[in-house]
Amino acid sequence: MNNIYVLINDLLVPADKATLSISDLAVQRGYGIFDFFKTVAGEPVFLEDHLDRFYYSAAHMRLPVRQSRKQLKDLLYSLIRKNQMPDSGVRMTLTGGYSPDGFNIAEPNLIVTQQGFQINADLMTRGISLITYPYKRQFSEAKTLDYLKAIWLQPLIKEQNADDVLYHRDGILAECPRANFFMVTADERILTPSRNILKGISRMHVLKVSEKLFPTEETEITIEDLKLAKEAFITSTTKNILPVVQIDGNIIGDGKPGVLTKVLAQEYKRIIYG
């Protein structure tokens, strides 16, 4: 954490001194939202999309953002300039604020952190394994702080030698806790769940790439449909496109990252890294 700075409201502070009063509603009641984007060679990727979603999540959760979009961008750039960390992840958190009664929303606190960032090349090559689990996030469309279930499930995921969990509701697939899910059908259509998900920024841009290359649909996918999947992958800011080769112990395709997945991953990387 040497020399890394953090933004708390309008102030840059060293990360090891970045604190929040325990009266904040995030600490008291888990109340807040966030967003997360990456920088490549010092430049934010899809910043406008992440800002759109940040303000959307805030409004949805009734959190007033004191900073105008212009002010927030200036603050983000001041942090990025200060930290001089070209390839990074930047997280903007907005909490419920210092609530006198510990229950009603106060003036939100803005916390922006930046951290080093690397994609696990090994996972990219071998692909990951998922388990499915019945769960629906309570505010699907907003990026809230609520990761109770995801964190609670970690030991179960490890027990089953899996890497992540794929939520479903009554057998209808939704999303991973921090990524969106895609599958490739036997006849080479690209499908991704349409409902009960956080609409990922990576998901949106992968869809754009995919639509140019393959028949692509946002639709309902069931656990049953997975049996016919030729390929699968997940998308997120930290993972770009990450192949999935096993779900609930069942091998997807030939158990290796799929051909279409690789094509999409290549094209998507070109957009992000030029």
Added chain:
Amino acid sequence: MNNIYVLINDLLVPADKATLSISDLAVQRGYGIFDFFKTVAGEPVFLEDHLDRFYYSAAHMRLPVRQSRKQLKDLLYSLIRKNQMPDSGVRMTLTGGYSPDGFNIAEPNLIVTQQGFQINADLMTRGISLITYPYKRQFSEAKTLDYLKAIWLQPLIKEQNADDVLYHRDGILAECPRANFFMVTADERILTPSRNILKGISRMHVLKVSEKLFPTEETEITIEDLKLAKEAFITSTTKNILPVVQIDGNIIGDGKPGVLTKVLAQEYKRIIYG
């Protein structure tokens, strides 16, 4: 906040200096549990029950508590002695800790706060109004930090001129966000929901009082059943027994705190205040 102290792990610190690193999983992911008891004339009420539930919630959410029960009690009493606040609420919060990866549970932080405490006599006299809302807490049996829905619903509650919300699932009643629900039937039985609830400490002790005086059941209650309710009330540490006189705009009984409710409230107060 003058002169009020807070316990952070093993240290007493002034409340206005009580902070948590922003890397704590409570701030990052809303991950943590808590419990809340009151002191009357300087003495904790139902402390052993609250400690039972605190350790239960922690274990359920996979949070190791560093302090033994004896150590925790010593710490609680040191705070109570320090603050000299005879009638108070004491909150013990256990967070996910300073997580290096911002996702996996680390060594939990213990935060104990104490605050002045008064029961709203006006509400006691006139009774409160509830609205029902479909929702099930994701870890019903543990007292987690997750109050997203409850806080988010506040404007809706106010819009409807209500005081609180009563959750139900598919029409089966559960609980209020911070209280348990009871109803009195036309034939003077005392009922309270048995499932999908946090088992309140006040609920438990009110049940004991009630069982001695009236036919009393933990059972399934539906929204439909409310139409036949003669009386209703909620129970919690901060409210003891608080009469409910209206639900979803429908008057309960004659719209005033009920006779049996008052009997129970009197008996319950005797136990707590002697």
